[in-house]
Amino acid sequence: xxxxxxxxxxxxxxxxIVSRDKGSxxxxxxxxxxxxxxxxxxxxxxxxxxxxxCCDYLVLNDTAKSAYFIELKGSDIRTAVSQLEVTxxxxxxxxxxxxxxxxxxxxxxxxxxxxxxxxxxxxxxxGTKLQYATExxxxxx
Numbered sequence: 001x002x003x004x005x006x007x008x009x010x011x012x013x014x015x016x017i018v019s020r021d022k023g024s025x026x027x028x029x030x031x032x033x034x035x036x037x038x039x040x041x042x043x044x045x046x047x048x049x050x051x052x053x054c055c056d057y058l059v060l061n062d063t064a065k066s067a068y069f070i071e072l073k074g075s076d077i078r079t080a081v082s083q084l085e086v087t088x089x090x091x092x093x094x095x096x097x098x099x100x101x102x103x104x105x106x107x108x109x110x111x112x113x114x115x116x117x118x119x120x121x122x123x124x125x126x127g128t129k130l131q132y133a134t135e136x137x138x139x140x141x
Contacts, residue, residue, distance in 0.1 A: 008042065010039060012040075013037070016030070017029070017032065017059055018030075019070050020072065021056065021072050028057065028059075028138075029136070029138040029139075031139065036063070037061050039060060039141070040060040041057065042057065042059075044056060044057060044087060049087075052090075055080075056071055064099075067098040067099070068102075069100065069103065071104050072106075073104060078118045081122045084102045085122070100129065103131055107134070108134070
């Protein structure tokens with residue numbers, strides 16, 4: 001079991017959880033209103049998961065039973081979608097009962113990438129559970 005409380009990179013009731021790569025302007029800010037929810041954050045790619053490519057971060061709201069898969073990207077949205085899929089498959093057994101959400105924060109969003117078959121199929125499958133933004137995303141979890 002990789003997703004233990006001891007491996008979390010944030011405090012149990014942390015109010016703001018920031019996911020960002022060093023040297024990149026892309027970031028995801030998860031807001032835990034007044035620190036009421038139990039939350040966890042994991043840096044996956046290259047830290048917790050080293051044997052395959054996966055998304056960069058996973059933020060969990062254990063109180064609401066929601067999981068946020070976060071990929072920070074330069075501009076390759078098709079690869080980001082692939083990384084989200086791989087990560088979800090890998091961690092699904094540990095996240096039974098959790099609602100899954102997918103976030104892509106990219107430095108550049110190219111229209112032809114967003115309209116590619118890969119991205120459209122993922123969007124059709126998950127609808128509003130997939131959201132993407134340029135540079136920064138902030139949301140209440």
